Every structure is written in C-alpha cells, then in structure tokens.
Amino acid sequence: MARPDRSVSPSAQRATGDRAGPAMLGVPRWTLVVAALGALLIVLPLVGMLLTVDWLQLPALISSPSAVAALALSLRTAAASTALCVLLGVPMALVLARTRFPGQRLVRALVLLPLVLPPVVGGLALLATFGRRGLLGETFEVLGVQIAFSTTAVILAQTFVALPFLVLSVEATLRASGARYEAVAATLGAAPGTVFRRVTVPLVLPGLLSGAVLAFARALGEFGATLTFAGSLEGVTRTLPLEIYLQRESDPDAAIALALVLVVVAIVVMVGTHRPERAR
C-alpha cells in the first residue's frame, strides 16, 4: 500500500524524477478504479458479515467455554507451527536462494505445493504419512509418539500449509539483498556459521518477520487439513475455524461471532507486525 507523499505538491510531482518517486508516477488513473474494485471484493464480504453479527449476544457467544478453548488452542498451535516454520524455513530458503543443485526447480515447486493444494488434499497426504497406518505411523507408534487425534497433528497440519509462506518470503529477501555482504564477510575471514549469524540473518530479518506473520495467519486459518488429519475435539484438536464450522450447524449466530473473533485476531496480527518494505 503506497501512501501519497503530502510534502510534494502535484506540480512538483511531475517535475521530480528521483528514486523516492512522486506518489502517482507510473500509476495510471484507471488502475485506481480497478484497485478500488478489487479492494471492495475483499472488504464487502467482511462488511456483510459485520452486518449479520448479533452485537447484543456477542459477549456471551464469544466467551462460552468452547469458544475460549478453541481460541486458546488456535493461538497456541499457530505460535508453535510458526516457530517450526522459522526453524525449518530459513535454512530451506537459504539453500534455495544461495545454492545450485540439479533438480532445484522441481524441489522449489514441491516446497511451494501446499500453497496451491486444496487443504483436504494436504490432510489426506499427511494421513497417508503420519497416520496410524501411514508410511511413518508405525515408526512413531514404536517410539511411543501418538500423532493421531493429538494437538501435535494440528501443529503438523498447520506447519505443512504455512511453511511455503515463510520460505517464499525469506527467499525473496535473500535474492533481493544479493550475496555481496556474505562474500565480503567471508573474504574478511568469517566462518560460514558466523556469516550466517552476523550477516545473513540480520539481512533477511524484515523478510523473516513478514514471512512469519503470514505463516502465523495462515496457520490460524488452517481448516481442511486439520479436519481431515487431526479430527475435532474441544481443547485438543478443535481450533477456532473448526469450532466455527461446527457451530454453523446448530447456531449460525455463534458461528458469525466466532468468525468475527478470528478476523479481528488476524487483522491485529497483520497490521501490528506486517510492514511491507518501503523505499528508504
């Protein structure tokens, strides 16, 4: 979202051509109309939902024990899966952005696959792998780890769908910043581990932060894979989206109220921490 720079007058905007750029340069008027239409497509349904909220009942609906349990579980699992995403995703992005190996394009496409897969398909794939009768299910059972119907299954499902967001974001930042600083650090005698900690991580921090926020938001909204893979039990696997889906069956007002909570949490997280990079 570009903000108009109020310190520059319209005539000055036309006259200047420096890199910071006047606000309307390269933005034909028709794009404003189309952009507004696009924004409406996203905002109008939210307005429509707001209009159906039963405001009088809202406090009671969102403070019911099952609603509170679902929200708490959602925040807990989304935080855990975001941490997992950062742990796994940064090295993945580094390998994808800074190395060359045969089949790299295919690997990259596979890593991004969860972005385009319907979540149910993701759930089925996870089931076939980590399920009790899946590829690794028996191994886990021998190790005494029960994944089926556990909170672990929820975190796995959320990590599966959210990881590509983090990898994409960090990889883009790595590519944009180039490898010059790392090269300089290395020629000055820094070991790869030191370069990673002292140069690469600080460089990708903005991308890492926005990627982590996107991953958290995606994990918070995860529904299909969780339902297919983890099941639905209050306090254990029934996250807020699952609770909304269930309430819709019997109490549409409660479903709308909980949907509002989810939207508010998502907006707070996005607005509070997601800062798109600006020209400095």
Next chain:
Amino acid sequence: MRRRATTVLTLATTALALTGCAAGSGTAGAEGTGTLTVFAAASLAGTFTEIAGDFEADNPGVTVRLTFGGSADLVSQVSEGAPADVIATADAATMTRLTETGLVAGTGSVVFATNTLEIAVPADNPAGIRSFADLAAPGLALVICAPQVPCGATTAAVAAAAGVRLTPVSEENSVTDVLGKVQSGEADAGLVYVTDVAAAGTDVLGIEFAESTAVVNEYPIAVLAESTQSQPTRSVGSLAGDFTRFVTGPAGQAILREAGFGAP
C-alpha cells in the same frame, strides 16, 4: 467397488441433469415433461441417484436434477429462495423447520425411510469390538459425530439409553467424516448409520447392536410450496407429487431397502 460405481453414477447423472437443464428449461410445464429439482440429504446420494434414473425412465421427457448436501444446509438454501421442487431430509427436526415457515406444500411431509446407528470398525477390527459397551473401553480411539449435528444427537441419545459413557477422541461434523477416520484405520471404532456401513464396502466392518433401536432416525420427503412442478399438469397429478409417490412406492422402497434403510 460398489461405492465407486455409485460415485461415478452420481457424477454422470449430475452432468446429465445440468446439461438437460440448460437445454430443456423452455419445456418446463409442458404435458408431463420438464425438469424436477430435488434436494436430498447427503446420505441419500446413492439411492436417490438410482431412484431418479428409474423415475426418468418411467417418465420420458422428464429430467430430475439432484442436489445433495447436509439437511440443515439444504433447508437454509430453500429458506433463502433456492429453486427446488422436492426436498428429502435425514431427520424430522430439519423438515419441521421448513414446515413451520410455510415453505412446504399443503400436502405436508411423509416419512419414506428410517435409519439406525451401527458400530463401524476397520475390516480387521483391531480393538476387538463386539458390543456397544465395548466402546467405553479405556484407550480406545472412538470417533463419533458432534452433538450439534443430527447423527451426533442420535449418538448421544443412544448412549444415554444404553447407559454407556462414551469418551471419543474426536467429534466430527458429519457421518462421512466419522466413516473416513474408520476407513483409514485412524480410529478403532466409529458410530455411523447402517446405510453408511453398507455403502462403505470391504474396508469397514459393521457391528449391529440391540441398543440402536432406542433412537430411530426418520427421513421425511415433501413437495415445496414454491415448486413450479406442484401444479397438476395432467390427469395423474403433479410431477413433484409423482416423484414423492415414486419414492414411497414399491420401486423406490426396494432401492432404499437394498441400501440398508428401514421401512417407514
């Protein structure tokens, strides 16, 4: 195998119905011809596809358009003005909601089938379940429907009648989700309808239990007041009425019985 064949049939019929609708919309209301839109509960997908096919064969020029979904969903769609001629739900409660709002034609609804619960276990029955009481065993991965949905309400009532306290590892939104968890072997046991076990094929073993008769689920069918096919267009009566009579008649009942549904 049987389930796969039914799915293919459903798809084929839906495709036919869709194309038939586009091409034949101008003929609606003519003598004994036209398109009949039927909303039916998801658990009726197999049987109603078969029934609709037979009904079309008996009534040349008639196309039956089937829409399957959760009963509550279908009822809210009709309430919001979805054009349907006939609706068949999986429980009496949802149909009552329609009747109370005056959306059902004067003839009212009629029960055409019943369904009871059955225990579903993976084919090899890993937990050795033999009775309803076995479902209370500690450590058992039992999956049931959530109490908010019709199958879950039935489950709760049956458990209460049997005096068995169930501690499921998951409460699903639909009977198909429960069946899926049993089929994949994730769950040791699940509670689903008799007809679901019959349709599931060889991956799933059904275990009948005496306590199931405590709650019998009734399936009502009704002609909708807004139906464009409820007017008598010929001597035998309206097309929508004909269809409901076909379902409650011997031909429809035979198909329903074959799939495991009980008599009304």
